[in-house]
Amino acid sequence: MTIPTSSIEQVIPGQGSMAQPESGKPAKAKRQRFRFVTNKKAATGLIMLSIYVLFAIIGPWIAPYEPDARSNDLIQSPSGAHWLGTTHLGQDVFSQLLVGTRSVMFVGFVAGIVATVLSVIIGVTAGYLGGKTDEGLSALSNVFLVIPALPLIIIITSTLESAEDWLIALVIGLTSWSWNARVLRAQTLSLRRRDFVDAARATGEKTWRVIVFELMPNLTAVIASGFVGTVIFAVLSEITLAFIGVTSSTTWNWGTILFWAQGQQALAQEAWWWFIPAGLAIALLGTALSLINFGIDEFVSPRLRSVGKTKIKTVDGRTVRMRIGFTPVLSNSPAPHTQASPTPVVRKEVTQ
Amino acid sequence: MSKPVLEIRNLNVEYGLGDQAVRAVRDVNLTLHRGEVLGLAGESGSGKSTLAYGMTRLLPPPGVITGGQVLYHPEQGEAYDVLGLSDRDLRAFRWAETAIVFQGAMNSLNPVHKISTQLTDVLRAHRPEMSEAACNDRAREMLKLVGIAADRMDAYPHQLSGGMRQRVMIGMALILQPQVVIMDEPTTALDVVMQRQILSQLIELRERLGFSVVFITHDLSLLVEFSNRIAIMYGGRIVEEAPAAAIYRDSLHPYSKGLLGSFPALRGPRRELTGIPGSPPDLKGMPSGCSFHPRCPKAFDPCSGNIPVLGRPDTPDGPTRSVACWLHPTEQPVG
Amino acid sequence: MKYLLQRIAFYLFTAWAAITLNFFIPRMVPGDPVQALITKYQGQLSSQAIDSLYVLFGLDKDKSVWEEYVDYWSQLLHGDLGLSFTFFPTPVSEIISTSLPWTLLLVGITTIISFFLGTGLGVLAGWRRGSWADGLLPVTTFLSSVPYFWLGIIAIYLLTGPDSFFPSSGGFDNGLVPAWDQYFIPNALKHSLLPALTILISSVSGWILSMRNMMVTVASEDYITVAHAKGLSDRRVAMSYAARNALLPNVSGFALSLGFIVGGTLLVEIVFSYPGIGFQLFQALGAQDYPLMQGVFLIITISVLVANLIADVAYLLLDPRTRKEG
Numbered sequence A: 001m002t003i004p005t006s007s008i009e010q011v012i013p014g015q016g017s018m019a020q021p022e023s024g025k026p027a028k029a030k031r032q033r034f035r036f037v038t039n040k041k042a043a044t045g046l047i048m049l050s051i052y053v054l055f056a057i058i059g060p061w062i063a064p065y066e067p068d069a070r071s072n073d074l075i076q077s078p079s080g081a082h083w084l085g086t087t088h089l090g091q092d093v094f095s096q097l098l099v100g101t102r103s104v105m106f107v108g109f110v111a112g113i114v115a116t117v118l119s120v121i122i123g124v125t126a127g128y129l130g131g132k133t134d135e136g137l138s139a140l141s142n143v144f145l146v147i148p149a150l151p152l153i154i155i156i157t158s159t160l161e162s163a164e165d166w167l168i169a170l171v172i173g174l175t176s177w178s179w180n181a182r183v184l185r186a187q188t189l190s191l192r193r194r195d196f197v198d199a200a201r202a203t204g205e206k207t208w209r210v211i212v213f214e215l216m217p218n219l220t221a222v223i224a225s226g227f228v229g230t231v232i233f234a235v236l237s238e239i240t241l242a243f244i245g246v247t248s249s250t251t252w253n254w255g256t257i258l259f260w261a262q263g264q265q266a267l268a269q270e271a272w273w274w275f276i277p278a279g280l281a282i283a284l285l286g287t288a289l290s291l292i293n294f295g296i297d298e299f300v301s302p303r304l305r306s307v308g309k310t311k312i313k314t315v316d317g318r319t320v321r322m323r324i325g326f327t328p329v330l331s332n333s334p335a336p337h338t339q340a341s342p343t344p345v346v347r348k349e350v351t352q
Numbered sequence B: 001m002s003k004p005v006l007e008i009r010n011l012n013v014e015y016g017l018g019d020q021a022v023r024a025v026r027d028v029n030l031t032l033h034r035g036e037v038l039g040l041a042g043e044s045g046s047g048k049s050t051l052a053y054g055m056t057r058l059l060p061p062p063g064v065i066t067g068g069q070v071l072y073h074p075e076q077g078e079a080y081d082v083l084g085l086s087d088r089d090l091r092a093f094r095w096a097e098t099a100i101v102f103q104g105a106m107n108s109l110n111p112v113h114k115i116s117t118q119l120t121d122v123l124r125a126h127r128p129e130m131s132e133a134a135c136n137d138r139a140r141e142m143l144k145l146v147g148i149a150a151d152r153m154d155a156y157p158h159q160l161s162g163g164m165r166q167r168v169m170i171g172m173a174l175i176l177q178p179q180v181v182i183m184d185e186p187t188t189a190l191d192v193v194m195q196r197q198i199l200s201q202l203i204e205l206r207e208r209l210g211f212s213v214v215f216i217t218h219d220l221s222l223l224v225e226f227s228n229r230i231a232i233m234y235g236g237r238i239v240e241e242a243p244a245a246a247i248y249r250d251s252l253h254p255y256s257k258g259l260l261g262s263f264p265a266l267r268g269p270r271r272e273l274t275g276i277p278g279s280p281p282d283l284k285g286m287p288s289g290c291s292f293h294p295r296c297p298k299a300f301d302p303c304s305g306n307i308p309v310l311g312r313p314d315t316p317d318g319p320t321r322s323v324a325c326w327l328h329p330t331e332q333p334v335g
Numbered sequence C: 001m002k003y004l005l006q007r008i009a010f011y012l013f014t015a016w017a018a019i020t021l022n023f024f025i026p027r028m029v030p031g032d033p034v035q036a037l038i039t040k041y042q043g044q045l046s047s048q049a050i051d052s053l054y055v056l057f058g059l060d061k062d063k064s065v066w067e068e069y070v071d072y073w074s075q076l077l078h079g080d081l082g083l084s085f086t087f088f089p090t091p092v093s094e095i096i097s098t099s100l101p102w103t104l105l106l107v108g109i110t111t112i113i114s115f116f117l118g119t120g121l122g123v124l125a126g127w128r129r130g131s132w133a134d135g136l137l138p139v140t141t142f143l144s145s146v147p148y149f150w151l152g153i154i155a156i157y158l159l160t161g162p163d164s165f166f167p168s169s170g171g172f173d174n175g176l177v178p179a180w181d182q183y184f185i186p187n188a189l190k191h192s193l194l195p196a197l198t199i200l201i202s203s204v205s206g207w208i209l210s211m212r213n214m215m216v217t218v219a220s221e222d223y224i225t226v227a228h229a230k231g232l233s234d235r236r237v238a239m240s241y242a243a244r245n246a247l248l249p250n251v252s253g254f255a256l257s258l259g260f261i262v263g264g265t266l267l268v269e270i271v272f273s274y275p276g277i278g279f280q281l282f283q284a285l286g287a288q289d290y291p292l293m294q295g296v297f298l299i300i301t302i303s304v305l306v307a308n309l310i311a312d313v314a315y316l317l318l319d320p321r322t323r324k325e326g
């Protein structure tokens, strides 16, 4: 693989001795956004995620059985009738998995949106306004950051009378914004020192306009990555809550499946089909989201990108890896690369 | 002219591989003589740093050296090609023979180690036979040499001012008494007074210790004052090379003239600030022929079609200088 | 020193916030679980115990919230966390003090091992980019997305059984009495191997990834090029220059992600019925044992705060820039 067209100029390190002057506003925002999708990791993650979204939408319709429907096929291993086997009540695990996707995605995205909105409001405000506002808001996010979130979520949801999906999403969203707020604050602080923001402020633009039109476009990647991270966390939290039986055991999500599997000794009965698919579904969703985030990370900081072609054949016949400190020498012949042109026939006399 | 210490022959450096490669240094020929200060000037982006790091194989990926030789003449013994050294020999060569003071001197020091550690680890790597006490003495001596109190040995980089850090780097560069010291814009981040102070100190040290200096800057006026000879780079090539006074008095290449016009000289008669219209060439899509021709006020017929090669001009002082411009047909190419 | 004092002040503030949160949460509990309990155990409860529950749950309608709050604090400061419903009438503080050591040892030690192991592998993966170590990345990504508890289930499924070396649950064999002797310690170790392995495998990937990324980022700093230019050995450049600097953000990351890690590890205890804090929380949830839940939450929070403080001290020792002269 050769280095893709776009990567050369991005590979230039942002700092380092050969840093290019950081000039004003990133002009090529549009083209860059398109480039993000060409990142292999991000593309893989997005494709995987869209499959999950698809099942979240159509899952309940295409499920072959009602997830609660009992039958006489108790604890059956996978078969043509039950692709992923059945539970102790003869329920179809595959249908439970399909139906459960919607709840998982719903909680993940709603919690992600709630946390992202909060983190943008708190983080950007703190970073942009500075001073006392910043101190207060930073302290608030730091408190939320060090209080262990999952136990807090467990305690809060256990006191809720009805643990419906949207309520759980809300609780998760309200307790997990702090990390993103912190990152956004730092990013805003560094952006605020750049020329184009100064320029906008100098021309007397209103604060909210500067934030929305000058800052936000440059925070997109950070916000997106924070959102994706929160979705991962929210999905894991929701599943955990269901698994330990805090939330209703009748709304189906993958945690509910694991809750019943664990409670009904699926392990002792060797009913692997009962707990493996749900766990894999979680892990693959998590992988998809992480891949998207790696894509974003590499997009924001090109240094992380795995360097296209890393192995090169050098002059002494060895194949070496490109690495800092020992630049590969592809040839050390002293012959010039440019052929000397013949001296042109015309010579201007009056040049000096 | 004294004997050469470093000879660069047709050095070519590219960033990236294959079609997408950016050719940042093209067929550069340059000779550094023993004990001289060779200035290297050019607009930013002209490939000065790439040349400096390329000759010691310190380019960051995706930089690769695609051709050329860097001949080093040790004080005794045969000359050898630095680019042909094994990793192990190259490690031994580095700093002991050529030391570098980097462009980003502010970040050149490891923030988590004391100055003393960073000075002495060079000694420990290159002079394993030296005792701990001897290493420390030597480090202290170097600090004194560059005008830093010995009690700053135990300071961390963040406790030093920018100027002091730069002096520490210079001291560190001299600690193994190398033959060649390469300085890449060593003073750009400092204020003018500090710049001159450090530079005069460096020149004085050079007279005392006898090393050669490659001094890189985009500030030609500094070079005119501090260096013996000056090479001008444009678009990855050396376009003119001559004694400092000759460059200042009658530079032959229109680009050199433009550069001189861009900076007010600190001494001597005032000159008009003319600057150079246009912007540096895009290395991916170099103009044909002389890469300066779109900006050159004197461009004529052959300029856009043929690349002028660096050679001796047919001027009276021709043998001491070289230039790559069709205005000055060259006798024989240099290199 | 000033830095450390600031951090301590911050943690005290956070502890205060967590305790206050803990004070208000039970007041949102619908219905009246305590009243029901009190009626059920009528006669068996000492009047002092009833008082304590009243304070905890704000049942005393005559008092203002502020008075309740003051009472709550004085009760806390006396180490009184109320009585557990599940193990009635054992005080919550007693349950916690028997289960806390289990968690501290299991989670504490594995988390530290995981941090060092992951950081070490991350250094390798980041320094030798494009080598075999990069091949680890997809695997680590997958593993870091797996819920801890599910990995525990798989481990039990695959590795335990009637004639397996690994016990599938508990912290020690039924017949044994906890003591520091040659029967109990090896047995307890054996029981903790699988939970520890589970935590290790699912948490180590995070450290590998973050350390690798930090190494890659640091590797293009100027001082690394200088270190190469100085002709130092590859090892010295990698360790003393690159890894040493890349470690800093990883250590602060360690402090910040402790809250997340602890949450996950509690679940491992549940899966393995390991007699630690997490398992107690699980039992408390099942029985709606609010005093125990609150107590567990409080103790987890405080442990995390203390661990954070320790990580801060480590950072202080590692980064000269945070140390002020004098």
Ligand SMILES: Nc1ncnc2c1ncn2[C@@H]1O[C@H](COP(=O)(O)OP(=O)(O)O)[C@@H](O)[C@H]1O
Binding pocket: A008, A011, A012, A013, A018, B015, B022, B024, B042, B043, B044, B045, B046, B047, B048, B049, B050, B051, B060, B061, B062, B063, B283
């Ligand atoms: N890491 C890099 N990757 C790709 N191109 C680079 C890199 N560093 C420098 N270049 C290119 O090489 C050219 C020369 O850069 P440089 O040697 O830093 O110039 P100078 O030191 O004269 O300012 C620049 O125009 C830049 O486009």
Ligand code: SF4
Binding pocket: B253, B254, B255, B290, B291, B292, B293, B294, B296, B297, B298, B299, B300, B303, B308, B324, B325, B326, B327
């Ligand atoms: S060769 Fe032509 S274009 Fe180039 S510098 Fe000389 S006169 Fe100008």
Ligand SMILES: [Mg+2]
Binding pocket: B045, B048, B049, B050, B103, B184, B185
């Ligand atoms: Mg430069």
